Amino acid sequence: MNSLRFLAKAPALLLCAPLSMTFCGLAMADDNMPPIGNPHAPLTVALPEIPEGGWFTSAELGAITTSGNTTGTSITGKIDARHETATWSHEFVVSGFFKEDEYEDDEGNIERSKSAERFAASAKASFKLLGEGKRAFILGSHVNDRFGAYTRYSSVSVGHGSQWLNTGNKTLDVEIGPGYFAGERATGEEESGLTVRGAAQFRWRVSPSAYFAQSVSVEKGTSNTHSVAEASLSTKINSTMQMKAGFSARNDTSVPIGKKNTDTQTSLTMVYSF
Numbered sequence: 001m002n003s004l005r006f007l008a009k010a011p012a013l014l015l016c017a018p019l020s021m022t023f024c025g026l027a028m029a030d031d032n033m034p035p036i037g038n039p040h041a042p043l044t045v046a047l048p049e050i051p052e053g054g055w056f057t058s059a060e061l062g063a064i065t066t067s068g069n070t071t072g073t074s075i076t077g078k079i080d081a082r083h084e085t086a087t088w089s090h091e092f093v094v095s096g097f098f099k100e101d102e103y104e105d106d107e108g109n110i111e112r113s114k115s116a117e118r119f120a121a122s123a124k125a126s127f128k129l130l131g132e133g134k135r136a137f138i139l140g141s142h143v144n145d146r147f148g149a150y151t152r153y154s155s156v157s158v159g160h161g162s163q164w165l166n167t168g169n170k171t172l173d174v175e176i177g178p179g180y181f182a183g184e185r186a187t188g189e190e191e192s193g194l195t196v197r198g199a200a201q202f203r204w205r206v207s208p209s210a211y212f213a214q215s216v217s218v219e220k221g222t223s224n225t226h227s228v229a230e231a232s233l234s235t236k237i238n239s240t241m242q243m244k245a246g247f248s249a250r251n252d253t254s255v256p257i258g259k260k261n262t263d264t265q266t267s268l269t270m271v272y273s274f
Contacts (some may be wrong), residue, residue: 062269071102078117133163149255155181169205
């Protein structure tokens with residue numbers, strides 16, 4: 001009778017034995033195996049940790065094309081490259097905005113006219129060894145704006161920067177220092193002089209997959225105050241791509257007759273980071 005009972009349980013014992021060995025083997029090998037992340041966890045957005053001597057570059061592009069009663073094309077793009085060493089931080093930014101409209105004249109001919117053409121470039125070097133979160137910097141920038149109040153605006157500034165806030169998901173950096181600018185108005189009149197520059201940049205990781213950034217820069221001169229403000233919200237698509245909604249405003253307190261003080265731009269772009 002006992003033999004019959006053993007034979008009845010034998011298939012179950014044979015099935016359980018390999019499973020027990022498997023689970024036992026996994027338990028024994030657990031300490032030697034690398035941890036596996038949760039493949040279903042949400043994508044995260046955070047400031048990139050750039051290794052010493054490394055580069056971080058992002059390129060963004062957006063375009064709008066219309067046809068029918070209104071025909072035109074708008075293109076905006078930007079490249080931002082950063083390089084980190086033990087004592088220096090470098091950042092290089094190049095951006096552009098172009099808009100062309102197409103229309104039919106009184107004789108039925110197709111004509112094209114540009115309504116926006118702006119290119120900007122800047123380079124910044126920051127010296128880190130001034131204490132935790134403190135830096136000395138030098139910044140140079142140049143803007144060509146064919147339809148702006150200033151068709152050409154160049155500036156250079158030096159100063160001190162410090163981090164006023166760092167809570168893990170929020171940071172606030174502030175800069176101030178003297179500078180010099182040279183520009184050409186839309187009327188052809190040239191200007192130059194000393195300035196005082198102040199700037200602030202706020203970053204906030206809103207959620208594991210969303211990231212908000214706000215920056216403001218003000219250059220106060222003897223004849224004009226030049227201000228630039230930019231705000232953006234980025235959403236992670238995958239490890240290298242983001243969707244970015246942005247708004248920027250440029251303001252000059254002194255402009256030629258017929259020109260407005262403020263230019264604004266709203267954009268939706270794709271960002272690729274590498």
